[in-house]
Amino acid sequence: RFEEVPLADHVKVIETDLLGVLYGSYYAMRQFRAQEYGTLINIASVLGKVPSPYYASYAAAKHGVVGLSAVLRQELRENNLDTIRVCTVMPTSFDTPFFDHASNYTGHEVVPIPPVYEPVKVVDAIVRMATDPEDEISVGTAAKLSIFAHQVAPGMAEKMMGRNAHKEMMEKAPVASDREGAVQEPVPEGTEVKRSA
Numbered sequence: 001r002f003e004e005v006p007l008a009d010h011v012k013v014i015e016t017d018l019l020g021v022l023y024g025s026y027y028a029m030r031q032f033r034a035q036e037y038g039t040l041i042n043i044a045s046v047l048g049k050v051p052s053p054y055y056a057s058y059a060a061a062k063h064g065v066v067g068l069s070a071v072l073r074q075e076l077r078e079n080n081l082d083t084i085r086v087c088t089v090m091p092t093s094f095d096t097p098f099f100d101h102a103s104n105y106t107g108h109e110v111v112p113i114p115p116v117y118e119p120v121k122v123v124d125a126i127v128r129m130a131t132d133p134e135d136e137i138s139v140g141t142a143a144k145l146s147i148f149a150h151q152v153a154p155g156m157a158e159k160m161m162g163r164n165a166h167k168e169m170m171e172k173a174p175v176a177s178d179r180e181g182a183v184q185e186p187v188p189e190g191t192e193v194k195r196s197a
Contacts, residue, residue: 001054002056004105005056005057005103005105006105008184009057009103009180009183009184010056010057011057012183012184013057013058013061013183014057014060014061014064016061017057017058017061017062017065018060018061018062018064018065018068021042021043021064021065021068022064022068024042025040025042025068025069025072025086028040029072029084032084033081033084036081036083036084037083037084038083038084038085039084039085039086039087039129039130039133040069040072040084040085040086040087041087041088041089041126041129041130042065042068042069042086042087042088042089043065043088043089043091043126044062044065044066044069044088044089044090045058045059045062045065045090045091045092046090046091046092046138046140046142046143046146046147047059047062047063048062048063048064048065048066048088048090049063049066049090049138049146049147049150050146050147050149050150050157050158050161051063051158051161051162052113052161052162052165053162053165053166054106054165054166054169054170055165062090065088066088066090066136069086069087069088069135069136070088070135072086073086073135085133086135087129087133087134087135087136087137088135088136088137089122089125089126089129089136089137089139090136090137090138090139090143090147091117091121091122091125091138091139091140091143092113092115092117092138092139092140092142092143092146093112093113093114093115093116093117093140093142094112094116094117094118094119094121094122094140095112095116095117095118095119095194096119096193096194097189097190097191097192098112099111099112100189100190101181101182101187101190102181102182102183103179103180103181103182103183104176104178104179104181105178106169106170106173106178107175107176107178108169108170108173108174108175108176109173109174109175109176110169110173110176111168111169111172111173113164113165113168113169114168115140115141115142117139117140118194119193119194121139121140122139125137125139146161
């Protein structure tokens with residue numbers, strides 16, 4: 001639960017996942033304005049649109065990325081700068097070492113919420129945004145369905161997401177010891193693109 005995770009871990013997630021994007025966006029936008037064109041692609045998450053329990057700081061950071069990107073698009077639109085695009089990519093669960101690197105204070109193994117997709121889908125979406133920009137794109141059918149459900153019936157979607165996440169992470173996942181993961185320091189394992197590699 002939120003209050004059981006060390007505050008330093010929450011802060012580090014915000015620094016990495018939100019402030020890292022803010023810094024990158026700041027310098028990219030300065031360059032794009034100077035050259036009068038460019039495409040900024042920010043990586044958020046389906047959790048930037050639909051909250052999920054046990055991911056408080058991650059979801060907060062990704063909501064921030066979605067909001068930052070939307071504000072940048074508004075500023076560009078109001079200044080008639082249609083040669084600069086800001087895209088937000090929102091993946092769902094993918095087969096990467098993300099879950100192996102995560103800090104974990106739940107008492108259970110960190111597992112992705114199914115369905116889990118191949119990482120190449122995210123890569124393809126990013127490449128597509130570079131050549132054919134869209135404001136936002138969700139990657140994975142589960143992301144599309146979750147975001148749509150949240151737009152239509154937010155209360156019901158949040159209840160379903162919460163129940164499903166709790167079931168997968170706290171009821172089905174095997175018992176495991178708490179671990180700091182790679183939040184504060186890098187870890188040597190999990191350097192491959194795919195988790196199951």
